[in-house]
Amino acid sequence: MRRTITFTLNGKPTQIETDDERLLLWVLRYDLGLTGAKYGCGEGLCGACTVVVNDEAMRACTTTLREVAGKSVLTIEGLEREGKLHPLQEAFLRHHAFQCGYCTSGMILSAYALLRKTPRPSMEQILKHMDDNLCRCGSHPRVVDAIQEAAGAVKERA
Amino acid sequence: MSAQEKIANAMNTTVTAEASTVSRREFLGLTGSGLFVFFWAGPGEFFQETPRPPSRGGYPSDFNAYLRIAADGRVTCFVGKVELGQGAMTSLPMLLAEELDVALASVDIVMGDTDLCPWDMGTFGSLSTRQFGPVLRRAGAEARAALLEMAAERLKVPVEQLKVKEGVVSDASGSKRVSYGELVQGKHIERHMEKVGLKPASSYGILGKAEVTARRDGRDKVTGKAKYAGDFVLPGMLHARVLRPPAHGATLKRADTSAAEKMEGVRVIRDGDLIAVLHEQRDAADKAKALIKTEYDIPPATFDDKTVFEHLLKDAPKAEVVDESGDIAEGEKLSATIVEETYLNSYVAHATMETHTATATVENGKVTVWAATQTPFPTKQQVVQALQVAPEKVRIIVPYVGGGFGGKATNSSHVVEAARLAKLTGKPVQVMWDRSEVFFYDPFRPAAVVKIRAGLDSGGKITFWDFRVVGAGDGEAKVFYDIPHKHITSAGGWFGGNPPGLHPFAVGPWRAPSANTNTFARESHVDILARKAGVDPVEFRLKHISDRRMCHVVQTAARQFGWKPAAKKRGHGFGVSCGIYSGTYVAMMAEVEVEERTGAVQVKRVVSVQDQGATVNLDGTRQQMEGAIMMGLGYALTEEVHFRGGEILERNFDSYELPRFSWMPKIETVVVENPNQPVSGCGEPPIINVGAVIANAIYDAVGARVVQLPMTAERVKAGVKRD
Numbered sequence: 001m002r003r004t005i006t007f008t009l010n011g012k013p014t015q016i017e018t019d020d021e022r023l024l025l026w027v028l029r030y031d032l033g034l035t036g037a038k039y040g041c042g043e044g045l046c047g048a049c050t051v052v053v054n055d056e057a058m059r060a061c062t063t064t065l066r067e068v069a070g071k072s073v074l075t076i077e078g079l080e081r082e083g084k085l086h087p088l089q090e091a092f093l094r095h096h097a098f099q100c101g102y103c104t105s106g107m108i109l110s111a112y113a114l115l116r117k118t119p120r121p122s123m124e125q126i127l128k129h130m131d132d133n134l135c136r137c138g139s140h141p142r143v144v145d146a147i148q149e150a151a152g153a154v155k156e157r158a
Numbered sequence: 159m160s161a162q163e164k165i166a167n168a169m170n171t172t173v174t175a176e177a178s179t180v181s182r183r184e185f186l187g188l189t190g191s192g193l194f195v196f197f198w199a200g201p202g203e204f205f206q207e208t209p210r211p212p213s214r215g216g217y218p219s220d221f222n223a224y225l226r227i228a229a230d231g232r233v234t235c236f237v238g239k240v241e242l243g244q245g246a247m248t249s250l251p252m253l254l255a256e257e258l259d260v261a262l263a264s265v266d267i268v269m270g271d272t273d274l275c276p277w278d279m280g281t282f283g284s285l286s287t288r289q290f291g292p293v294l295r296r297a298g299a300e301a302r303a304a305l306l307e308m309a310a311e312r313l314k315v316p317v318e319q320l321k322v323k324e325g326v327v328s329d330a331s332g333s334k335r336v337s338y339g340e341l342v343q344g345k346h347i348e349r350h351m352e353k354v355g356l357k358p359a360s361s362y363g364i365l366g367k368a369e370v371t372a373r374r375d376g377r378d379k380v381t382g383k384a385k386y387a388g389d390f391v392l393p394g395m396l397h398a399r400v401l402r403p404p405a406h407g408a409t410l411k412r413a414d415t416s417a418a419e420k421m422e423g424v425r426v427i428r429d430g431d432l433i434a435v436l437h438e439q440r441d442a443a444d445k446a447k448a449l450i451k452t453e454y455d456i457p458p459a460t461f462d463d464k465t466v467f468e469h470l471l472k473d474a475p476k477a478e479v480v481d482e483s484g485d486i487a488e489g490e491k492l493s494a495t496i497v498e499e500t501y502l503n504s505y506v507a508h509a510t511m512e513t514h515t516a517t518a519t520v521e522n523g524k525v526t527v528w529a530a531t532q533t534p535f536p537t538k539q540q541v542v543q544a545l546q547v548a549p550e551k552v553r554i555i556v557p558y559v560g561g562g563f564g565g566k567a568t569n570s571s572h573v574v575e576a577a578r579l580a581k582l583t584g585k586p587v588q589v590m591w592d593r594s595e596v597f598f599y600d601p602f603r604p605a606a607v608v609k610i611r612a613g614l615d616s617g618g619k620i621t622f623w624d625f626r627v628v629g630a631g632d633g634e635a636k637v638f639y640d641i642p643h644k645h646i647t648s649a650g651g652w653f654g655g656n657p658p659g660l661h662p663f664a665v666g667p668w669r670a671p672s673a674n675t676n677t678f679a680r681e682s683h684v685d686i687l688a689r690k691a692g693v694d695p696v697e698f699r700l701k702h703i704s705d706r707r708m709c710h711v712v713q714t715a716a717r718q719f720g721w722k723p724a725a726k727k728r729g730h731g732f733g734v735s736c737g738i739y740s741g742t743y744v745a746m747m748a749e750v751e752v753e754e755r756t757g758a759v760q761v762k763r764v765v766s767v768q769d770q771g772a773t774v775n776l777d778g779t780r781q782q783m784e785g786a787i788m789m790g791l792g793y794a795l796t797e798e799v800h801f802r803g804g805e806i807l808e809r810n811f812d813s814y815e816l817p818r819f820s821w822m823p824k825i826e827t828v829v830v831e832n833p834n835q836p837v838s839g840c841g842e843p844p845i846i847n848v849g850a851v852i853a854n855a856i857y858d859a860v861g862a863r864v865v866q867l868p869m870t871a872e873r874v875k876a877g878v879k880r881d
Contacts, residue, residue, distance in 0.1 A: 019441075026440045030397075035389035036382020038560070040511050041593045045811040048511055076382030089380040096370070096781055100243025101379030102386065102511040102560030130819045134811060136511050136561050137243050138788025139781070140822045 005069045009034075010078025016065070024068060025049045025060035028075060036076035036105045040134070047133030050106035051075050057113035076105035079112070088112055091146035099137035107133050111147045120151055192228045193304060193342045196221035197297045197351040217277035217535075221350075223290070224276065225254065225297055227305070231325055231339030233258060233265045238278025238535055239290065240270035241375060242562035244841050245778040246281070248374045252774055253291050256364045257298030257357060259322040260338065262371070270556030272538045280533035282567045282667060288740065291774060291837050293351075300351050308341045359772060359833035366773040366833060373778075375558065384558045387515040387530040392586035395517070396425065396436040398579050399447040402595060406663045406804030408454040417449040427582050434579055436587065459803025461662075466605045467502050470650070474628045475657050477647040481636045489622020489643030493613025497686050500609050501679035503630075503849075503867035505602040505799035506668060506792075507808065509816060512560020513596045514569070516576035519586040526553045527580075529573045532562045537570040541577045552577070563789075564667035568601050594809040601666025602799055604652050606630035608679035612641075618691035620702055625680070629660075633672030634739055634846065637680060639702040662804045669786070670842035673739050674793060674849055678867060681735040681850030685857065694723035695734050695854065707769050711745040711830060712736050715767040718828055719747040729754060731859025735850035740839030743769040743830075746787075746847035748823070750855040752862075757875030759795060759856060761823040766844050768828070771835030782841040783827040790848025791817040798868050 004017045009032070016031060028034045028051070037060050040048030044059035051060045052074040053067075079086040085093070088108050098104040107130070114121055114129040121129070126147050135143070198221050223237040235254055241247040251265040258265075268274050270281075302322065309327040310317045313334045320327050328335040359366070378384035401413060410433075415426045418435050424446045425436045435450070437443040461469040490496065518527040525545065531537045534554040541552045554573070559566065576589040591599075606629035613621040622643035627635050631651025637644060650656045652671045668674075688698035696716050703709050712734075715721075721732065729752055736745040749763040766783050773779055796815040800807040808814045849867050857863050862877030 022439070022441045029389075030391055030440060033391065034382075035385070035391065038386070038511070039388065039513065039590060041810055043593075043810055043812070046511065080381060085380065092380045093372075093376045096373055096376065096777060098243075098376075098379050099245070099781060099785060100511065100561040101375060101384050101558060104379050105382045108380065127819045127822070132818075134511065134816050134818065136509055136563070136789065136816065138785030138817070140788050140817075140819050141784055141825055142781070144819070144822070 005065050007068050007070060008072040010073070010075060018065065020064065020066040020069070022065050023061060024051070024063040024065060024073070027065055028060060034075050034077050038102055038105060040103070045132070045134075046103070047106040047110060048103050050109045050133065052109050052113050055113060055116045057110045074109070074112070076109060079108070086112070088115070088146070088150040091150035092143070095142045095146040095149070097142035097146040098139050103133060103135045107135070107143055111143075111150070114147070115151060121147070191342060191344055191346050192226045193301060193345070193347045193349070194224055194226050195297045195301045195304075195349045195351060196224045197293055197300075198222055222276045222278050223294070223297070225301065227301060227338050227342055229339050229343045231264060231337055233260055234268060235265065235294070236268045236275045237290070238270060238272070238275040240281045240532060240534065240556040240559055242281060242532065242559045245373060245775065245781065248371060249775040249778050250290070250294060251374075252364050252371060253294045254298045256362060257295045258302050258325070260325040262364060264325060270534050271553070272534050272555070273553045277535050280536065280567055281562065282532055282564060288837055288839050295356055297351055299356055300349060304347070304349055305338050305341055309336050312336055312341065362833075366776060366831075368776060370777040371775060378558070386512055386558050386560050387517055387528045388512075388588060388590045389557070390517040390528045390588075392517065392519055394438075395586040395588055396438060396579075396583060397440040397443040398434045398436045398575065398587050398589050399443045400575055400589065401433040401447070401450060401452070402598060403454055404805060405454075405456050406806075408456045408804065410452065410454055412453040414451040417451070418446040421446050421449070425583060427579060429578065429582055432575065432578060434575070436579065436583060440590075456805070457803065459805065462802045463504060463605075463798065463800045466504075467607050470605065470607055470629045470660070473657060473660055474649040475655075475660075477626065477628075477649040478632070480632045480646040480648050482645045484622070484643030486622050486624050486643055486645050489613055492615050492621040494616045495614045495690050496611060497614070497683070497690060498609075498611045499683060499686065499865055500607060501682060501865050503606050503675050503678065503793075505605045505665070505801070506797050507597060507600045507602055507799055507814060508561075508563045508565025508668060509596070509600075509814065510561030510563060510565050513591040513593060514566065514572040514599070515588070515590040516573040517586065517588045518573075518576035518580035520580050520584070523547075524551050524553065525577050525580065526555065527573055527577050528555050528557055529570070529576075530559050530566055531556060531570050531573060532559070532564075532567040533570065537573050540570055540574050544574045544578055545581055563669045564671065565600055568666045569599055569664065571599065593811070597799070597808045597810075597814065598806050599664065601664040603668030603671070603674070603793075604629045604631075604650075604661060604665040606675045608675060610679060610683045612683060612687060614687055614691055618693055618698070618701075620687060627672075627676055627679070630675035631672035633670070634676045634737060635672070638705060638708060638738060639684065639699070640704055641702070662801070663806065669789065670739055670846050673737070673842075673846040674790075677735065677737045677846040678849035678853065681737070681847070682853050682863070682865065685733075685850075685854045686863065689857075696721055697723075699734070699736065707743045707832075708736065708738070711743045711767045711769050714828055714830060715745040715747050715765050718767065718826060719765040721747060726858070729859055731855040731857065733851045733853065733855030733858060735847040735854060737843075737846050739843040739846050741771070741836075742838040742840065742843040744843045744847055746844070746851045748851040748855050750852060750859055752856055752859040752874060754860050754875075754878050757871035757873070757878065759852065759869065759871070759874060761791060761821065761852060761855075763824040763826075764851070765826045765828070766847075767830065768840070768844055769830035769832050770838045770840050770843070772833045772837045773829055773831075774837060776829060779829050779840050780827045783829075783844045784825050786841070786843075786845035787825055787848060788817050788822070790845045791821055793867060794849045794852045794869060795821075796868050796870060798870070
């Protein structure tokens with residue numbers, strides 16, 4: 001149904017008039033110009049499109065606009081504050097926790113949602129939480145190192 | 159045939175007689191002041207070998223890369239290679255900065271743009287650093303030598319008394335100084351590369367150092383600012399969805415697009431074999447495509463993923479001898495035991511996270527495509543042919559690419575589709591394949607059969623080696639063990655030239671082509687021989703290796719791993735595998751845990767040792783080694799394309815299972831210091847051991863010899879019962 005949907009996007013109130021059955025991924029990328037979320041599978045199986053909705057990691061490729069109405073959406077573009085990287089971004093950068101980088105936005109945002117709930121995750125919790133985020137280049141060990149390192153810093157900033 | 163030739167074959171690049179090349183001056187146009195060094199890097203030997211080189215229509219034929227030192231002191235390298243994640247945009251400037259004696263930060267690199275860069279075959283085969291690296295270093299040294307001559311004249315100091323630091327030339331006392339930028343101010347100097355000496359490894363300031371050099375793509379990639387082909391969003395752009403057949407070999411009888419046409423804002427294009435629906439919104443284009451009603455003739459399937467191996471043995475082309483010495487019959491006479499086994503592997507997908515994507519626009523008759531491809535120049539040629547336009551009317555720009563591994567080397571139809579549709583609609587068009595299209599058109603790593611017969615004498619020495627590979631190709635089919643009698647043949651492969659119908663869909667190069675298959679078979683078989691001989695598998699290998707570098711990597715791995723031929727508790731096993739790929743020596747050891755009841759395998763720890771000669775970027779090498787282990791777990795344990803004739807049953811990641819975080823072993827990487835050997839490949843070699851190292855560890859754990867990749871839980875469980 002075509003209507004005006006209102007939600008918070010990266011801290012800013014956002015309104016868009018469109019079909020509310022449309023998928024968040026395409027709206028973010030092509031209507032709102034935020035291309036950090038990537039298409040990888042279209043069925044919520046790879047995690048490249050992950051965004052954070054009300055502190056939960058969600059797959060933007062299977063989430064409709066209606067589902068985010070009135071909620072708060074965070075994308076990779078919203079993590080930097082006043083030109084300063086988020087501790088998770090810093091840690092991914094320092095550990096070179098990426099190669100091709102296509103899955104990286106989704107990795108960082110999945111990790112962000114984990115740390116919001118579990119600021120000091122165990123190794124087991126990290127592996128379980130991140131398990132559905134796929135990476136073909138095999139940066140997994142560095143992603144885990146980066147998340148562990150960022151865990152302390154995130155708590156301080158929050 | 160070299161790997162490059164095979165890629166050219168697989169690309170089906172048309173070799174045109176006109177092969178018009180332009181002069182360097184025409185190509186560069188007005189370039190302003192500076193020092194230019196032109197050089198030919200990459201598959202040089204290849205072009206000397208082939209009678210008819212691929213057309214480089216519209217490009218000079220005497221160089222494929224050049225560098226410029228400008229009046230502001232900045233150094234820019236122009237090269238047609240692309241950044242796939244392998245780190246070339248970080249490591250190539252390191253090579254240049256080292257030889258030029260300039261700050262790394264003052265070196266820029268322009269990659270993968272067919273208007274700005276000279277012709278390049280493509281980015282594959284671990285070639286970027288291995289072949290391009292030495293030439294790039296010599297180009298840097300050439301530029302430095304030219305600048306020193308100019309400085310000698312300017313400062314009136316003999317060249318031998320000059321030194322360079324961070325792009326500033328000075329005399330011994332430091333009182334007379336001039337920068338590279340000042341030297342080239344107001345001048346236009348062109349140099350072809352001549353023979354110039356390189357820095358000795360002992361005076362390196364940048365290369366091979368333990369300090370981590372920051373990746374140049376890092377900040378872009380952690381902030382979401384890195385642009386991939388699909389991130390170019392142009393005003394008025396249409397999203398195109400192209401109609402696909404249900405199976406390879408199917409012919410379209412009827413396509414009814416009337417329902418799609420009724421949707422608001424939908425455009426339907428029918429142009430020969432191309433039927434596409436386009437809309438300003440991707441969602442709407444998807445919906446429109448789903449409304450198309452089709453009827454196809456699908457040829458009956460004659461084989462599937464289970465019967466493909468018999469088919470390969472029956473229909474393979476004539477085998478070619480890869481290597482032979484001695485006489486197999488003689489070897490048999492010397493043997494106390496003969497071991498025969500057949501090894502299989504299924505088709506494997508590249509499954510890059512980024513799907514094949516291209517964004518095209520036509521302005522004033524010029525077509526520009528931002529494209530996810532490993533081969534921008536051959537791809538440009540395909541667009542030129544499809545649109546029937548002059549070469550200068552097409553520009554391919556390769557931004558960041560979301561993974562390649564060979565999967566974007568030979569298949570550029572997405573680029574051609576985007577360009578055709580942009581021309582037909584007069585609007586910018588984006589083609590972003592969905593996951594099922596990527597599986598459908600992926601040039602898979604081919605299914606293959608390897609048959610090995612080998613003998614042992616009473617003293618535990620290998621007497622003969624009779625090796626026959628069908629389907630994979632001859633890469634690393636040769637054996638580096640000391641064996642007096644051997645006969646090695648290969649039939650068919652991942653490259654062009656297979657008989658029609660051998661593979662019902664495209665096959666192509668997959669990270670370390672052929673070598674994963676051949677190494678799995680060889681190293682599994684050597685392990686069986688070691689067990690038969692009653693000798694520890696590491697000791698058995700060392701007894702048969704005289705190559706010093708090979709011995710060294712195996713011994714280094716054993717030390718790092720703490721290899722002890724001791725009894726372990728059932729369910730736990732150690733494995734070893736070693737090999738040579740792309741000039742690089744690799745050895746790997748692994749520990750696995752196998753649940754006998756289910757056949758589930760968890761790899762607990764992997765040690766990977768690599769001697770790649772000189773190292774350019776140590777952290778970059780480690781990233782590649784770790785990535786190869788993680789990626790290798792997939793082809794070893796789960797990755798397998800299911801199909802029925804030309805129908806690909808794999809549509810998404812629910813059935814085609816990639817490695818995950820929970821699979822992650824403890825990984826240790828060791829890079830052997832060998833700075834005086836030439837740089838060899840780094841990204842592909844370590845993956846060749848992953849299949850065999852796990853197979854051998856599974857055997858050690860539960861006594862099951864699994865001879866088919868992937869070693870799924872079912873196959874391991876069946877092996878436990880069988881043995």
